[in-house]
Amino acid sequence: MKRWIPLNSHHHEFVEGRSTLGFDKCSLKGAIIIWVVMLCLSCGLLSGCSALLPSPISRFELQTPRPFGYVIGDEIQHRLVIETRQDVTFNPDSLPKQGALNRWLNLNQVSVATDTDSGELVVDLKYQAFYAPNEVKMLSVPGFTLRFNQSGKTIEQAVPEWHFTLSPIKELAVRKDEDGLNYMRPDAVPQPLSDSQQWLAVYASLSLGLMTSVYLAYLYGFFPVWPKQRIFKRALRELSSKSQADMPRGLAVVHHAFNVLNDQPLFKHRLAGFYQTHAEYQSAAEQIDWFFNFSNAVLFAGKQDFAADDWQKLQDLCRVCRDIECGKR
Amino acid sequence: MRALKHRMIWGLLLTCLLAACMQLWQIQRIHRENQWMIELAKGHDIGIEQLANAAPQIRLARAVYLRQKQRYNEALDTLSVIVGQGDSTLQAQSRYNLGNVYLNQAMTEVDAGRINQAMPLLTLAKQAYRQALALDSGYWDAKYNLELAMRLLPEFDRISQTEADDDAAKPSQLWTTLPGFPRGLP
Numbered sequence: 001m002k003r004w005i006p007l008n009s010h011h012h013e014f015v016e017g018r019s020t021l022g023f024d025k026c027s028l029k030g031a032i033i034i035w036v037v038m039l040c041l042s043c044g045l046l047s048g049c050s051a052l053l054p055s056p057i058s059r060f061e062l063q064t065p066r067p068f069g070y071v072i073g074d075e076i077q078h079r080l081v082i083e084t085r086q087d088v089t090f091n092p093d094s095l096p097k098q099g100a101l102n103r104w105l106n107l108n109q110v111s112v113a114t115d116t117d118s119g120e121l122v123v124d125l126k127y128q129a130f131y132a133p134n135e136v137k138m139l140s141v142p143g144f145t146l147r148f149n150q151s152g153k154t155i156e157q158a159v160p161e162w163h164f165t166l167s168p169i170k171e172l173a174v175r176k177d178e179d180g181l182n183y184m185r186p187d188a189v190p191q192p193l194s195d196s197q198q199w200l201a202v203y204a205s206l207s208l209g210l211m212t213s214v215y216l217a218y219l220y221g222f223f224p225v226w227p228k229q230r231i232f233k234r235a236l237r238e239l240s241s242k243s244q245a246d247m248p249r250g251l252a253v254v255h256h257a258f259n260v261l262n263d264q265p266l267f268k269h270r271l272a273g274f275y276q277t278h279a280e281y282q283s284a285a286e287q288i289d290w291f292f293n294f295s296n297a298v299l300f301a302g303k304q305d306f307a308a309d310d311w312q313k314l315q316d317l318c319r320v321c322r323d324i325e326c327g328k329r
Numbered sequence: 330m331r332a333l334k335h336r337m338i339w340g341l342l343l344t345c346l347l348a349a350c351m352q353l354w355q356i357q358r359i360h361r362e363n364q365w366m367i368e369l370a371k372g373h374d375i376g377i378e379q380l381a382n383a384a385p386q387i388r389l390a391r392a393v394y395l396r397q398k399q400r401y402n403e404a405l406d407t408l409s410v411i412v413g414q415g416d417s418t419l420q421a422q423s424r425y426n427l428g429n430v431y432l433n434q435a436m437t438e439v440d441a442g443r444i445n446q447a448m449p450l451l452t453l454a455k456q457a458y459r460q461a462l463a464l465d466s467g468y469w470d471a472k473y474n475l476e477l478a479m480r481l482l483p484e485f486d487r488i489s490q491t492e493a494d495d496d497a498a499k500p501s502q503l504w505t506t507l508p509g510f511p512r513g514l515p
Contacts (some may be wrong), residue, residue, distance in 0.1 A: 187396060192363045205349035207344070219335070
């Protein structure tokens with residue numbers, strides 16, 4: 001029987017086909033293979049898992065315009081679109097500061113916005129170049145590094161510099177104007193002041209004023225097409241052409257006015273209904289009551305001894321009703 | 330209540346008429362000021378007392394007139410009053426005209442050989458043009474005159490072995506300027 005001598009110092013004796021501990025050689029080899037396979041699988045799984053972990057910055061995009069055809073004073077807009085994991089926060093201090101970046105480049109505007117739909121961070125940078133080249137020259141907007149925080153750690157993302165060409169707008173040779181001086185563009189002459197807004201305001205005011213005037217004219221009974229606004233106006237005019245001696249006629253005029261207003265003959269016992277439909281006349285109820293009592297006395301009871309005061313009261317009633325008709329009361 | 334409503338209708342009518350009258354008065358003022366601008370453009374000055382309550386455009390027009398008459402200091406005084414007034418277009422125009430006054434003065438000094446006097450004026454002109462372009466980056470006349478001013482007074486950066494790109498140096502690192510005209514192609 002062939003013996004297997006272990007290399008280590010342990011006194012495990014292996015016998016071909018069976019160890020002294022009760023394992024045979026084949027099962028030992030199998031165990032080792034399984035162990036190695038398990039080890040490899042574990043390593044693979046671990047490395048696979050680490051590869052599956054998402055990067056803190058899942059998307060970084062620098063959107064730039066055309067890199068040529070610029071002249072002095074032109075603005076150049078860059079946009080950074082960044083998508084990060086949720087636990088990553090952007091450090092806005094890592095953005096370049098607004099103002100002069102160098103001798104010829106200004107950063108006029110820096111705006112940071114977060115897209116609520118996608119959760120993307122959008123950074124807009126507006127540069128302005130003040131370089132006066134003698135010929136087409138390549139320049140570059142300097143790069144910078146964005147910083148993010150992730151659970152106490154700082155993550156950096158480089159924004160590369162961006163090259164573009166700038167052209168002159170002025171010829172290199174000296175150009176003289178008719179006075180022999182260097183040619184320069186003339187002063188800006190202000191445009192004539194516009195009065196369109198003022199005219200618009202005038203038209204609006206006059207239109208509103210006209211509408212108000214028309215409404216007032218309607219209230220004051222200037223339109224024959226609305227006779228109901230003219231009832232007491234006409235009555236007052238008729239009364240003013242009569243005298244105290246025409247008291248029965250004056251009473252008839254006022255009665256007629258009330259009847260027209262009521263669309264049917266109005267009697268004293270129907271005054272409650274009249275006030276329901278013409279509530280504005282409620283304020284003159286006392287004078288109207290006096291009128292109906294006085295009218296009954298004159299027209300039906302034969303009262304003849306009416307005084308000048310009665311005629312005045314009748315005119316006052318008509319005047320009050322006219323004011324109510326106009327909306328003054 | 331009806332009486333109040335009635336009074337309010339009358340009040341509305343009076344307000345409308347008053348507003349219309351005020352606007353007509355404004356229109357008359359605008360027409361008068363436009364007439365002043367025409368007079369200034371024709372080369373006739375207007376009384377300085379008329380500028381007291383006038384729109385900033387009138388002062389701008391008068392500054393143009395004063396520069397044409399080479400009354401540079403008066404033009405500068407006039408422009409300094411309105412440099413922050415009006416909308417962005419007017420502000421850009423007033424800064425551009427301010428730059429033109431400085432540039433004009435500087436060119437006069439350069440022609441007379443007084444380079445030291447010309448340098449600060451050119452610096453001021455460039456600053457004014459830059460401000461105009463910051464307000465309106467499409468202001469072509471300001472671009473042209475700024476380029477002219479920068480040709481007259483080129484800006485050079487400190488010569489340094491360590492800096493790869495001299496053009497990227499900060500403005501504070503400027504150490505010299507050389508006023509002069511480029512006399513054609515080499």
